Amino acid sequence: MGPLGDAIKKALLAALVTFGLSFPIVVFVTSVNLSNQLVLQQRWWLAALFAGAAFIIAFAIAILRPGGTERAPLTTVMSTAPPHPIIRALPRVGLVFLIAYPFLVLLATGNAGAVKWIDNFGIQILIYILLAWGLNVIVGFAGLLDLGFVAFYAVGAYSTGLLAKTFGLSFWILLPLAGILAAFWALIVGLPVLRLRGDYIAIVTLAFAEIVRLVLVNWVPVTGGYAGVSGIPAPSIAGYTFTMGPNNIATALGLPPSPLYRLFFLFYLILALVVLCYWVTTRLRTLPVGRAWEAMREDEIACRSLGISIAKTKLSAMAAGAFFGGLGGAFFASRQGFISPESFVFMESAVLVAIVVLGGLGNMMGVAIAAVVMIGGTELLRELTVLKRVFGQDFDPTQYRMLLFGLAMVMIMVWRPKGLIASREPSVRLGSKPPARTGPVTVPAE
């Protein structure tokens, strides 16, 4: 048996296993018939399709990599070479593009199309970038896997909604307040988890986030339960609102009415928050506290023996990340005008963790690109009418979004644990200039 025979053998095994996996769950689909009974329909072709795909993939892998599957590196590699010029220029170019974005869209699509492009793509993606950068501080910089980030988002959103409705506080007071309250919640969650090891932190933060959600669902007198909080006032500047109605900024300035003013305002508002987040976190990284985060991520015991307070380091990372989550929540609440527990389910946390992981833990530009691809990509897929023609009218790519997210998380961990985009940059270098040795320096994991 030559290499070809081996490859065919492996591929046949893969096809057989795939067929075994899909035997009951793909071949038979359960559905309810007219007399409300559960009945089976058979779909052998789909299982055959899966098995065929597995055959081809396994065959390709066996041919391309005859030495067996590649093992993940046993060491973490930190590049000491300066980053590629394109990556260095990315923040500036990106910012210029984002500032011009609403106008470019307006030029390209006209008034009607611009609403969708600014709202669904621009604002939506920027919210996710803000949240993912907040989570990136906790997971990427400090190495604390937080599966409950959505709780901070919820704290920000509900404190904004409830305080605005009960006390009539202005958005501009509530925005920092929401961030601070979320940071306080992070301290409350963080204090008990201080002593826990990595994977226990993940589970406990998940538990706390679920508790928050269940309280939001069940504490009806305050939170409204599933009905949520509605009628949250939109942000205004000096008494002028951007929505339709009295005191509209457009009528005050004598401009024709249009829904675009509100979108433009919201877009630049969230863009400002994102820029603030970038500015603060890149600076925090080079401060002693930021260096302590990264040192703790690499080796907690070494850190402790060098006199770094692990408690302070963990809590500050969680509070800093949560602050941005709270800002995101405040923005979300006043943008929608309505919040309900449905927006704060575990899946949101999982999406954010997926974005941070795919972007390369700790790499801010990578995380931003991952957010654009993941959130914008699925929105784009929905736009493609070609797909509808191929897969039928009820084809909805958002159904496949989470499936691909999950698959991508596994594949990234197996093949490129450093993320798709680039390797992590050390924020502090030994000496003033990079050392002469440009090859990768290996640091033993753990």
Next chain:
Amino acid sequence: MDYFLQQLINGLTLGSIYGLIAIGYTMVYGIIGMVNFAHGDVFMVSAFIALILFLILTQILGIAAIGFALLIVLVLGMALTSLWGWVIERLAYRPLRGSFRLAPLISAIGMSIFLSNFVQLMQGPNNKSLEPILTNVLVIPMGAGTVTLAEKQLLIMVVTAALLAILWYVVQRTPLGRAQRACEQDRQMAALLGVDVNRTVALTFIMGAALASVAGLLWITYYGVVSFSDGFVPGIKAFTAAVLGGIGSLPGAVLGGLLIGLIETFWSAYFSIDYKDVAAFSILAIVLIFMPSGLLGRPDVEKV
């Protein structure tokens, strides 16, 4: 008194199911020190497999004897779910051995998301409910009132006890169990002494998945309904059970499962059903924070 006893029976039934799932968490944690976040979803997949196999046997093949059908479903379901467990370990976890500490957990979260969405796509988002099976009940007079013990509750407790006895025998008395315990203590040393670590770990995943598949079948028999999202909450509760009992300890997982089942049932019966999941999550947080080694576990010593 009769109300209390009734809740006790209900709690023990639920606890048996949690205990069976918890064993999968605790064995995997014991041997490679990872939280297999996807285990709850393996349980959900197994419940679907059991449901579909049962429908195939009764509707397509026309087997009328429910007990016989359930036995076939049990055996076939264990085999098919084990295949899932094996493939997941092989593809998503084995390549990560020796990678950085959070990598397996992140991979497991991805797997969990993948599994629940895969089942949603394949089987649709609706609840799948089966007509009630094994509806006989034993009515036991007890003081002023009566306590009902359903046939399926009895079945669940008997099956759980039998499986635990088998598992106990495998772990304590067979070469495989010896290899597992050796890997648990020191994987490198075990490998040096000729234990095939990869095979042992794979078999551990297979055993966990097989027990989860029994839990899935029992779940279908008991509740008669399953949906693609049913892996998350029972999974977390079973993990809580494993942690409460002391993660890594087999009797601990069963004890923890029974306790969680009892706490949840009594909480719903005497306090409020709305907050029953809050109770489970709070126990998880409290146990992890104040006694991370659980009831029967050994303290986790950090070696430098």
